[in-house]
Amino acid sequence: MAAGVAAWLPFARAAAIGWMPVANCPMPLAPRDHSKRQDELIVLNVSGRRFQTWRTTLDRYPDTLLGSTEKEFFYNEETKEYFFDRDPDAFRSVLNFYRTGKLHYPRYECISAYDEELAFFGIIPEIIGDCCYEEYKDRKRENAERLMDDQEENKDVKLPNMNFRETMWRAFENPHTSTMALVFYYVTGFFIAISVITNVVETVPCGSMPNQKDVPCGERYTVAFFCMDTACVMIFTVEYLMRLFAAPSRYRFMRSVMSIIDVVAILPYYIGLVMTNNEDVSGAFVTLRVFRVFRIFKFSRHSQGLRILGYTLKSCASELGFLLFSLTMAIIIFATVMFYAEKGSSSSKFTSIPASFWYTIVTMTTLGYGDMVPKTIAGKIFGSICSLSGVLVIALPVPVIVSNFSRIYHQNQRADKRRAQKKARLARIRIAKMGSSNAYLQSKRNGLINQLLDLTGSEGEELHRNKTSSLLESQHHHLLHCLEKTTTSCGRRSLVYFRLKGANGAHEFVDEQMYDQNCTENTLQSFPSRSPSLSSHGGFIGTCCSRRSRKNIPLPNSSMSTTHTHMHSQGLQELSAFDIQCLDHSGHSIRRSSLNLNPNEMSRLNNRGQQITTAIISLPSPSSDGYGHGPSNLPATISTTASSNIVKVSAL
Amino acid sequence: MFGGEDDMKVKSRDESLNTSGDLDGSNDLLTGNFPSGQKKRNIKQRFLKLLPCCHTESTPSIKKDSIEDDFEIATVCYRPDGLEKLLEQTKFSKAELQILYRGFKNECPTGVLNEESFKLIYSHFFPQGDSGMYAHFLFDAFDRHKNGAVRFEDFVTGLSIILRGTVTDRLCWAFSLYDLNKDGCITKEEMNDIMKSIYDMMGKCTYPCMKDSAPKDHVESFFRKMDRNNDGVVTMEEFLESCQKDEAIMESMHLFDHVI
Numbered sequence: 001m002a003a004g005v006a007a008w009l010p011f012a013r014a015a016a017i018g019w020m021p022v023a024n025c026p027m028p029l030a031p032r033d034h035s036k037r038q039d040e041l042i043v044l045n046v047s048g049r050r051f052q053t054w055r056t057t058l059d060r061y062p063d064t065l066l067g068s069t070e071k072e073f074f075y076n077e078e079t080k081e082y083f084f085d086r087d088p089d090a091f092r093s094v095l096n097f098y099r100t101g102k103l104h105y106p107r108y109e110c111i112s113a114y115d116e117e118l119a120f121f122g123i124i125p126e127i128i129g130d131c132c133y134e135e136y137k138d139r140k141r142e143n144a145e146r147l148m149d150d151q152e153e154n155k156d157v158k159l160p161n162m163n164f165r166e167t168m169w170r171a172f173e174n175p176h177t178s179t180m181a182l183v184f185y186y187v188t189g190f191f192i193a194i195s196v197i198t199n200v201v202e203t204v205p206c207g208s209m210p211n212q213k214d215v216p217c218g219e220r221y222t223v224a225f226f227c228m229d230t231a232c233v234m235i236f237t238v239e240y241l242m243r244l245f246a247a248p249s250r251y252r253f254m255r256s257v258m259s260i261i262d263v264v265a266i267l268p269y270y271i272g273l274v275m276t277n278n279e280d281v282s283g284a285f286v287t288l289r290v291f292r293v294f295r296i297f298k299f300s301r302h303s304q305g306l307r308i309l310g311y312t313l314k315s316c317a318s319e320l321g322f323l324l325f326s327l328t329m330a331i332i333i334f335a336t337v338m339f340y341a342e343k344g345s346s347s348s349k350f351t352s353i354p355a356s357f358w359y360t361i362v363t364m365t366t367l368g369y370g371d372m373v374p375k376t377i378a379g380k381i382f383g384s385i386c387s388l389s390g391v392l393v394i395a396l397p398v399p400v401i402v403s404n405f406s407r408i409y410h411q412n413q414r415a416d417k418r419r420a421q422k423k424a425r426l427a428r429i430r431i432a433k434m435g436s437s438n439a440y441l442q443s444k445r446n447g448l449i450n451q452l453l454d455l456t457g458s459e460g461e462e463l464h465r466n467k468t469s470s471l472l473e474s475q476h477h478h479l480l481h482c483l484e485k486t487t488t489s490c491g492r493r494s495l496v497y498f499r500l501k502g503a504n505g506a507h508e509f510v511d512e513q514m515y516d517q518n519c520t521e522n523t524l525q526s527f528p529s530r531s532p533s534l535s536s537h538g539g540f541i542g543t544c545c546s547r548r549s550r551k552n553i554p555l556p557n558s559s560m561s562t563t564h565t566h567m568h569s570q571g572l573q574e575l576s577a578f579d580i581q582c583l584d585h586s587g588h589s590i591r592r593s594s595l596n597l598n599p600n601e602m603s604r605l606n607n608r609g610q611q612i613t614t615a616i617i618s619l620p621s622p623s624s625d626g627y628g629h630g631p632s633n634l635p636a637t638i639s640t641t642a643s644s645n646i647v648k649v650s651a652l
Numbered sequence: 653m654f655g656g657e658d659d660m661k662v663k664s665r666d667e668s669l670n671t672s673g674d675l676d677g678s679n680d681l682l683t684g685n686f687p688s689g690q691k692k693r694n695i696k697q698r699f700l701k702l703l704p705c706c707h708t709e710s711t712p713s714i715k716k717d718s719i720e721d722d723f724e725i726a727t728v729c730y731r732p733d734g735l736e737k738l739l740e741q742t743k744f745s746k747a748e749l750q751i752l753y754r755g756f757k758n759e760c761p762t763g764v765l766n767e768e769s770f771k772l773i774y775s776h777f778f779p780q781g782d783s784g785m786y787a788h789f790l791f792d793a794f795d796r797h798k799n800g801a802v803r804f805e806d807f808v809t810g811l812s813i814i815l816r817g818t819v820t821d822r823l824c825w826a827f828s829l830y831d832l833n834k835d836g837c838i839t840k841e842e843m844n845d846i847m848k849s850i851y852d853m854m855g856k857c858t859y860p861c862m863k864d865s866a867p868k869d870h871v872e873s874f875f876r877k878m879d880r881n882n883d884g885v886v887t888m889e890e891f892l893e894s895c896q897k898d899e900a901i902m903e904s905m906h907l908f909d910h911v912i
Contacts, residue, residue, distance in 0.1 A: 012777045012806075013911045014814040015790050015824055018829045019850060020907075021891070022874055026900040030907050056751075099758075489886035572745060 007056070044082035049088040057098050063121040066098065087174070090117040097123065105132035111139040145411065146418075168246035189237055189302045195232035197297050198225060233269040236262065236295075258301060265295040308412055311406040319404075323397040327364070330393055334386040341379040348375065359383075364390025399410045440477050462492070666751050730763035732804040741805070742812035748912055749808065756804055764801040767791050781855030788848060793829040815912055817907045820892065837885040843871045 014275050020027070022219040042058065044051040044066075063065040076083045084091070090109060092119065097103040105114065105128050119123050128136050162170070171181035202218030202225055240262045247253035268288040300306040314319065335356035348357045349372045357371040363386050374383045726904045732738065738749055760769060767788065774787040794802045794810045813825045816839060828834065847867040865871075878886045878894045895901045 007758065008773050009777070010912050011811065011813075012774065014908060015774070016810055017814050017826050017908060018786070018790070018793075018846070018906075019828050020904040021823070021895055021901055022847065022850070023904065024870075025899070027904040029908060030910065032910065039747075053753075198858075285750065645746065 007060070044080070044091075045076075045081045046083070046088045046091045049091075051091065051095055053095065053098065060098060060101075061123075063265045066094075066121060068122075070122070086117060086120060087113070091112060094118070094121050094123065098126075103127050103132075104128040104129055106135040111136070111143050146414075166248070168242065169248060172243055172246060184239075185302070188235065189299070191232050191235045192295055192298045192302075194228065195236075195292075197227050198232070199292050199295075206613050224599075229269060232295075236298075237267045240266065258298075260296045260301075261294055264291055265298060268292055304412065306407055308405070312401065312408050315408070316401045316404045319397045319400045323394070326393050326396075330386075330389060331357055331360045334364070334382065334389075337382050338374060338379060338386070341382050342374055342376055345375045346377070350374075350379075360386060363387045363395065366391060415455055426601050439473065440480050443473070443477050444481070450589060577594065654699060694842050709731060729804060732763070738805065742808050742910075743816035744808065745810055751807060752811070752912075753804060765807065766801050766802055770802065778853045778855075780857060781853040783849075783853045785845070785849035786853055789829060789832065789846060792832070795826070811912075815908050819902065822905050822908065823892055823895050824888070827888055837887045838891070839885050840871060840875065843874060843886075844868065847874075 006132045034340055039056050041052050044053070052113065065071055070403060071082055074082045074084055089106075093109075094112075097646055103123065103125075116529065125136065171178055171184070175181045175185035203216050205214035206217035206220045240259070243262075244250060244257070248313050249377075268291045271288055300310060335353050338359060339350050339353045339356045342348045342356075350359065356372075359374075362369050363383060366387060368387075374380050446507075473621075495634050508616050668782070700725050715820060716735075732753070735746065735749060738744075742749070744752070756765070759765070759773060770791050772789070775783050777783070791802065795804050796806050796809070811826070813821050817825070827838070830838045830842060830846055832845065844867065847870050851862065851867045851870075853893040875884075875886065876900075878890055878892050880893070
């Protein structure tokens with residue numbers, strides 16, 4: 001039942017009095033309204049803006065958030081109001097829906113924001129009133145197209161595990177992805193051009209033999225043209241077969257327009273090969289040669305403008321159909337009229353109505369060849385009316401087609417622009433994401449350093465406590481830390497552990513450079529010593545420095561997305577080893593007990609029998625792409641503690 | 653809020669060929685008729701407008717019409733009597749009147765309810781059948797002044813009788829609903845119309861299927877019960893008498909005690 005008229009239910013029930021006297025059977029009992037509440041005002045506090053309405057207004061639509069008991073979740077006992085942390089401007093339309101029964105879509109509102117608000121309040125967008133529905137649908141469609149474009153571009157990303165066939169298909173579809181594809185693209189384009197030019201030049205009269213009139217070049221240099229044709233057709237055939245092989249769905253590929261064009265382009269040649277030079281079939285053979293001109297359509301793979309044009313014509317099919325239909329109607333009318341008007345005049349070319357069609361078409365399109373002209377006065381009058389109406393009829397559907405083309409063209413422009421901007425956008429997004437994961441790594445490092453410093457005493461008081469991470473951050477980091485610990489198998493107990501190596505089944509978050517290094521340096525890191533002290537590995541620095549970043553390898557525990565591939569391709573600068581100079585370890589004695597009494601973070605590190613290994617913190621130089629803005633303050637602060645030995649603490 | 657005036661303020665612009673005038677209550681409220689006198693004039697004026705040679709001094713008035721022709725809404729604003737007066741006239745409490753008025757005004761911002769809106773509202777409650785005819789009879793019953801529009805007073809008076817009146821009052825109201833031409837007696841034709849309209853509300857999809865003769869049979873049985881003297885019509889006295897004898901009907905009248 002339309003809830004807007006729920007207020008009228010008492011009236012409808014009262015109107016049932018008309019049925020009572022005529023009813024033959026007793027009526028069922030009426031439901032009693034036990035909660036005889038007086039209608040009350042409800043206060044809805046939406047981000048500070050207070051809206052008030054009657055309770056019954058909201059009860060009109062019981063399957064929405066405000067109309068059901070779901071709003072009790074948002075009730076604030078102290079202020080006795082319902083608090084929603086949402087956009088108050090969008091809430092206006094939501095509340096008006098309850099009041100008036102009509103949902104309107106405000107034009108200034110972003111479509112996805114509005115959709116989210118509706119979804120939050122449990123209102124389906126289909127009930128938007130007619131006044132606003134069209135606008136809503138248009139904007140939604142636009143948005144969907146935009147998103148679809150974005151998703152389509154993602155297919156450019158090279159997945160690491162593509163087999164040969166998929167690689168080939170990708171090369172065919174996007175020639176920019178590899179050099180080979182580009183070469184292939186240009187070669188085929190070149191051959192299409194050659195083929196078309198050959199077809200054209202074949203028919204040009206090529207100089208005369210002494211005893212014959214001009215012969216076309218095709219007949220004069222038959223062999224040469226035949227060879228050229230053969231070469232082109234071979235290339236096309238090979239290309240078609242390769243595409244057919246690489247297509248993910250061969251059946252769908254064979255039905256696609258481009259493949260049909262390919263087939264039609266090369267088929268006449270093969271048919272010509274098998275046919276003999278009979279008189280009766282040579283007529284048909286000549287017709288087949290016409291199909292060779294379809295090769296020019298193969299250019300549409302190379303030209304986006306052609307594709308847009310084709311797509312426009314397809315999408316304007318109804319307008320074109322209307323144009324055709326109205327033209328046909330007009331042609332028939334005027335041809336008939338002209339025929340009967342000119343019937344009287346002698347030696348008239350208007351011999352029949354179909355013969356007049358030609359005159360009508362030529363006149364309506366304002367061509368006016370002049371091979372057929374009316375001679376009678378009536379004929380001339382109707383001829384002029386014909387040409388005037390032709391202008392009108394043709395001019396009417398054309399703007400629709402033009403606007404369609406313009407819309408599609410602009411859409412493509414926008415898509416290209418977005419593609420160009422996408423790289424920069426992705427880079428920025430990646431930096432932001434790196435920032436968050438670096439924050440975690442850095443905070444861990446900070447935590448460890450702080451604890452080390454606590455152990456050693458007063459040095460470097462100024463180091464720690466400068467980064468008071470928010471509660472949210474610390475909780476997040478704790479969570480990540482727990483994850484690390486979860487994937488650790490319990491090993492032998494050890495004393496001071498800064499890091500657990502993968503050899504014991506532990507996993508930790510690292511940044512990429514670390515991971516690269518670790519992969520190659522696994523063998524170097526088996527230390528038999530169980531000494532609780534921190535060991536220094538000077539040799540590592542060297543290897544670390546010389547290491548460049550390699551191609552992206554997806555990291556198993558990495559919290560980063562795979563979109564940072566492009567970062568590497570953008571040429572990250574050299575990694576520079578960053579040494580944390582923390583302690584002068586030669587001087588102090590680390591009391592094992594005190595270490596064991598360390599706060600939980602340290603104790604969690606205490607797994608049995610872990611070997612002490614170290615890692616090297618490698619960070620790209622901060623100036624490269626603003627990347628290391630987080631840890632960049634670290635070198636300055638850490639290096640103030642002068643120490644002879646370099647202790648490398650894990651960059652975790 | 654509830655102004656003390658009792659006049660109808662018709663703030664309409666020019667008369668026009670507005671077919672939506674019906675819905676907006678722009679009908680001439682005094683006579684209830686469509687302003688047909690101006691119709692022919694407008695068609696002629698429109699035709700004259702087309703021919704460029706006929707721009708006479710009547711042009712200004714033509715222009716005035718043509719601008720506001722299709723989109724004009726004659727705004728009729730009617731305010732009901734004061735709350736106190738309604739309290740006297742009906743048996744509702746103040747809060748109930750307020751709630752009723754809010755619902756009424758929400759649906760009819762102009763202050764009057766015309767038949768189309770009435771039918772529309774009523775049809776929301778009976779999605780399966782066609783309630784138009786019964787709504788029409790109801791409208792006539794509520795519209796005491798017979799002016800094609802139900803004002804808030806009429807509405808609330810009718811509701812007061814049905815929901816707060818005595819059983820006799822209710823029966824009288826039902827009788828006046830059945831008596832279509834208000835001549836004091838219900839004829840078989842009138843009853844047939846009413847019955848058919850009630851059966852129409854059921855719609856086609858019933859189980860078991862409704863026979864076509866069902867309304868007629870029902871009317872027959874009604875007349876057998878009500879018509880004491882078998883003169884083919886049911887008068888008010890016969891109606892009241894028969895209803896008071898019928899237990900089921902008396903019981904059903906009490907259904908309306910707690911609707912509001």
